[in-house]
Amino acid sequence: MLRTLRAVRDRFGLTAPFRIARGVKTAADVVTVTIGQGDAVGRGEGVPYPRYGETVDGALAAIEAVRPLIEAGEGRAAIGRAMPPGAARNALDCALWDLEARIAGTTVAALCGRPGPAPLASAITIGIDAPGAMAAVARRAAPAPLLKVKVDAVGAADCIRAVRAAAPAPRLIVDPNESWTIDDLLRIEDVLVEQRVHLLEQPLPAGADEALAGRRWRVPLCADESLHVTDDLDALAGRYTHVNVKLDKTGGLTEALVLAEAARSRGFGLMVGCMICSSLGIAPAMLVADGAEFVDLDGPLWLAEDRPGGAVDREGVLSPPAPGFWGGGA
Known part of the structure; x- marks a missing residue:
C-alpha cells in the first residue's frame, strides 16, 4: 500500500x-x-x-x-x-x-523488545547566568534527584559552587559544551571533586579530546559532541567513561538502540539526552533511557506549550506521554 x-x-x-x-x-x-x-x-x-x-x-x-x-x-x-x-x-x-x-x-516497545516507557529521573537543566541567578533556579529545583549545570570558560567554578550550595542533595552534571581547554579542566578539577560533581560532559571541543587520554580523571567524563554513531566509540576509549546518546545525533531510534548496546558492551556508562524539543522528540528516547545511569530529557520542560498529551515532570521525575501519543498503543 x-x-x-x-x-x-x-x-x-x-x-x-x-x-x-x-x-x-x-x-x-x-x-x-x-x-x-x-x-x-x-x-x-x-x-x-x-x-x-x-x-x-x-x-x-x-x-x-x-x-x-x-x-x-x-x-x-x-x-x-x-x-x-x-x-x-x-x-x-x-x-x-x-x-x-x-x-x-502493538507498541514500539514491544517491537524492539523493551519494557514500556515508565517514569524516570531526568535532569533539570540550569542555563548559564550569574551565580546568584543560577542558585535561585537550583534552589527551586533542589527536590529533583538530578541537576545539570551549563557553564562556559568564564566563572564556571563560582556557578558550580553557587548551584551546589543551593541544592546540596541532587546528583550533579556539569556541561561546558566544548568551551574549556585542557588547562581549564586541570585548574577546575579540584572544584569538581569538592562540589561532588557526578559527571562532566564534553569539556573540550570534539576533535581536541585526545588531550584527555593518559590521565586518571577524578570525575567521570562523558562524550557528547564527540559521539554520534556506533563507529565513533572506539576513538573514545581511554578518554571518556560515559557517552551521551541523542537521537538527533544517531539519526533515529534504530541506531540509538544499537549504539546504546554497543556502548555498554565496551564498558561505557550510558547517558541519554535530547535537544530542546517537544515531547514527540523525547518519547522514543525514553525507550533508550531505560537503565541509563544518567537521563537528560527535559527538553519539553523549556517550552511555553508542549504538544497535547506530552510528558509531565514532577520534581525531576519525568512521566511518559499519554498512551497513544507516540509508539502505538491505545
Whole structure:
C-alpha cells in the first residue's frame, strides 16, 4: 500500500532564554514528520542543530529527497542507507517506528523488545547566568534527584559552587559544551571533586579530546559532541567513561538502540539526552533511557506549550506521554 509523507517546520516558544556556552535560544525550531498508510499514521520529530551544520530548511530538503522511498513503502533500513545520521533521518526513523507499531496493533516497545516507557529521573537543566541567578533556579529545583549545570570558560567554578550550595542533595552534571581547554579542566578539577560533581560532559571541543587520554580523571567524563554513531566509540576509549546518546545525533531510534548496546558492551556508562524539543522528540528516547545511569530529557520542560498529551515532570521525575501519543498503543 502506498504511503503519504508530510514534513513541516514547527516552532515552540520557550518560557525563558536557554543559555549555554554556544549561545542563547529563545525558541525550539523542529521538523515534524507524518507518514500515513491506510488508516494508520506515524509521527516523528527532529531538531536540526547548527553545531552540526544543520538547518530546518536543509532537513526538509533532505526529507524531500527520500520521499520516493517513503511513499513506495521502504522501511527504516532503506532510509538508514539513503541518509546520513542527523535530525532529518531521526524524524523519519521515529515516524516509521510509530507507523509500524500502529499497523501491527502493538507498541514500539514491544517491537524492539523493551519494557514500556515508565517514569524516570531526568535532569533539570540550569542555563548559564550569574551565580546568584543560577542558585535561585537550583534552589527551586533542589527536590529533583538530578541537576545539570551549563557553564562556559568564564566563572564556571563560582556557578558550580553557587548551584551546589543551593541544592546540596541532587546528583550533579556539569556541561561546558566544548568551551574549556585542557588547562581549564586541570585548574577546575579540584572544584569538581569538592562540589561532588557526578559527571562532566564534553569539556573540550570534539576533535581536541585526545588531550584527555593518559590521565586518571577524578570525575567521570562523558562524550557528547564527540559521539554520534556506533563507529565513533572506539576513538573514545581511554578518554571518556560515559557517552551521551541523542537521537538527533544517531539519526533515529534504530541506531540509538544499537549504539546504546554497543556502548555498554565496551564498558561505557550510558547517558541519554535530547535537544530542546517537544515531547514527540523525547518519547522514543525514553525507550533508550531505560537503565541509563544518567537521563537528560527535559527538553519539553523549556517550552511555553508542549504538544497535547506530552510528558509531565514532577520534581525531576519525568512521566511518559499519554498512551497513544507516540509508539502505538491505545
